[in-house]
Amino acid sequence: MIKVIIGTMLVQMKQSFARPMFRFCLIANPILNTILLYEMYKESGETNYMAYVVLGAGLMGLWSCICFSSAGDINRERYSGTLALIFAAPARFPSIILGKIIGNTIMSLLTMVISLITAKALFGISLKLESPIYFFVALIAAIIAFIVISSVIACILTLSRKTELYMNCIEIPIILLCGFVFPVSVLPYGVRVISYALSPTYAIELMRMAVWGVTDKAVFIEKLGILLGLTVVYAIFSVILYRRIDKRVRIAATLEVA
Amino acid sequence: MIRRFFDQALLYHKGRSAAFQTEEFVLMQIGYPLVTMIFYCLIATFSFNTANLTSWVIGNAFLLCTNACIFGLGGIFVSERYFGRLRSIIASPCSKMSLILASGVFPALFAICSSACGLIVGSIVFGVDFSGVNMPLVALAIIIAMISASCFGLFVSIYGLMTDSMHLILNIVSYLLMIFTGAEFPIKQLPFAGQVIAQMMPLTKAIMAVNKLFEGNVREFSSLIIAEILTGAVYALLTYAIFGFAEKVARRNGKFDMF
Numbered sequence: 001m002i003k004v005i006i007g008t009m010l011v012q013m014k015q016s017f018a019r020p021m022f023r024f025c026l027i028a029n030p031i032l033n034t035i036l037l038y039e040m041y042k043e044s045g046e047t048n049y050m051a052y053v054v055l056g057a058g059l060m061g062l063w064s065c066i067c068f069s070s071a072g073d074i075n076r077e078r079y080s081g082t083l084a085l086i087f088a089a090p091a092r093f094p095s096i097i098l099g100k101i102i103g104n105t106i107m108s109l110l111t112m113v114i115s116l117i118t119a120k121a122l123f124g125i126s127l128k129l130e131s132p133i134y135f136f137v138a139l140i141a142a143i144i145a146f147i148v149i150s151s152v153i154a155c156i157l158t159l160s161r162k163t164e165l166y167m168n169c170i171e172i173p174i175i176l177l178c179g180f181v182f183p184v185s186v187l188p189y190g191v192r193v194i195s196y197a198l199s200p201t202y203a204i205e206l207m208r209m210a211v212w213g214v215t216d217k218a219v220f221i222e223k224l225g226i227l228l229g230l231t232v233v234y235a236i237f238s239v240i241l242y243r244r245i246d247k248r249v250r251i252a253a254t255l256e257v258a
Numbered sequence: 259m260i261r262r263f264f265d266q267a268l269l270y271h272k273g274r275s276a277a278f279q280t281e282e283f284v285l286m287q288i289g290y291p292l293v294t295m296i297f298y299c300l301i302a303t304f305s306f307n308t309a310n311l312t313s314w315v316i317g318n319a320f321l322l323c324t325n326a327c328i329f330g331l332g333g334i335f336v337s338e339r340y341f342g343r344l345r346s347i348i349a350s351p352c353s354k355m356s357l358i359l360a361s362g363v364f365p366a367l368f369a370i371c372s373s374a375c376g377l378i379v380g381s382i383v384f385g386v387d388f389s390g391v392n393m394p395l396v397a398l399a400i401i402i403a404m405i406s407a408s409c410f411g412l413f414v415s416i417y418g419l420m421t422d423s424m425h426l427i428l429n430i431v432s433y434l435l436m437i438f439t440g441a442e443f444p445i446k447q448l449p450f451a452g453q454v455i456a457q458m459m460p461l462t463k464a465i466m467a468v469n470k471l472f473e474g475n476v477r478e479f480s481s482l483i484i485a486e487i488l489t490g491a492v493y494a495l496l497t498y499a500i501f502g503f504a505e506k507v508a509r510r511n512g513k514f515d516m517f
Contacts, residue, residue: 020423024430032433037301039443044305052305165282169290176297182304 008099
């Protein structure tokens with residue numbers, strides 16, 4: 001299983017980088033978002049641009065990569081006529097999809113580096129990390145959360161032919177709800193309830209806390225615990241969903257469903 | 259001839275929307291752009307620390323046309339090639355200008371609808387006050403801006419004959435519109451070169467014009483709207499000229515792509 005995941009991961013990285021849209025999400029998106037966000041935050045009085053500009057642009061790029069690759073890969077396999085083959089392969093469909101998602105997510109982390117380089121090169125913003133160890137912990141937790149949430153989306157989109165429409169439609173709403181570029185407190189109370197049901201919200205809050213410096217360890221650990229809890233819930237949901245889809249696909253004997 | 263033009267426009271629209279159900283089409287054309295508008299207005303609320311979001315609502319309402327005018331129109335030549343119709347278009351003796359413009363009719367109409375929805379939703383969600391604003395002039399600005407943006411979308415679509423990476427180009431263009439039109443932050447924040455580019459972009463002058471209208475400055479509104487019409491006309495002419503060049507190259511080389 002691990003061999004399948006690693007093999008798929010490596011192939012996926014090469015395939016993804018060959019696609020112009022992925023290159024846009026990986027390279028151009030964080031550069032353009034950094035410029036846009038910097039100009040929007042220039043007059044805000046915020047001195048640490050890492051929290052909203054660099055981190056925000058990097059995470060927006062990362063999420064775009066996930067939307068347009070991890071979610072869209074199912075559709076690409078369908079278009080290439082290989083979806084049924086990998087679904088029925090003895091190497092198990094979830095392992096292949098997981099390999100693809102891990103490959104995409106690891107490569108997508110480059111958006112944060114590109115965002116930082118852009119901010120430094122164009123606007124002279126330096127890397128300000130008050131709690132680097134906490135940031136590293138938050139980053140790992142965020143990567144796991146993003147991998148799991150991607151697998152849920154990939155599972156759901158297995159059953160639709162309109163993947164392109166849906167992957168376009170989930171990009172900005174999640175960025176908005178999870179507070180990628182502004183604190184969730186800006187949102188109305190009713191909307192915040194949805195935000196706090198989404199694991200990326202906690203991942204971003206943890207990273208932002210580490211950028212400013214963790215003053216209250218208990219709050220950090222509490223948020224980390226909630227993030228891990230939600231990630232486990234999502235993972236269980238993903239497994240249940242996959243089993244149901246698997247059953248439905250085998251009964252209908254087709255993946256070409258709408 | 260006029261009937262054929264509108265028949266062609268309707269066929270282009272059907273070709274682009276046939277795969278979607280009505281609610282999906284509305285979601286794509288209006289729902290998603292509205293969420294995007296709310297998103298950028300929320301960033302402005304926090305980053306500019308202001309409750310008066312009038313200029314952001316106006317700017318982002320105008321940018322709602324991006325889906326229809328840039329992504330919808332920008333990919334027309336890629337689609338034509340994909341469906342095997344590019345050969346017929348290049349070889350046929352019909353007017354290329356009318357073909358190019360016909361493809362922009364419905365995206366321009368949808369763009370007008372989504373911008374109007376943007377202003378309405380913006381006024382409800384962010385409390386933008388329209389009282390005392392000359393609404394017919396706002397409507398005129400929206401129509402002109404959307405025609406100008408459609409011309410720009412057609413201009414961008416020509417790159418479909420020069421490159422196979424249109425997704426990359428269209429996405430970059432959509433960001434350039436956000437950065438250079440003054441929708442998300444004042445243009446004067448940009449360096450001089452950026453301000454020059456901003457003046458060459460569509461929508462910049464229309465957004466400024468409507469902002470002036472909200473300030474009650476009708477005189478400047480007129481000059482800015484004329485400038486927006488000129489910008490759109492320049493892009494339409496450029497599209498026609500470049501397509502003519504591509505057509506000649508295609509006939510000379512015996513292939514449809516310049517890449």
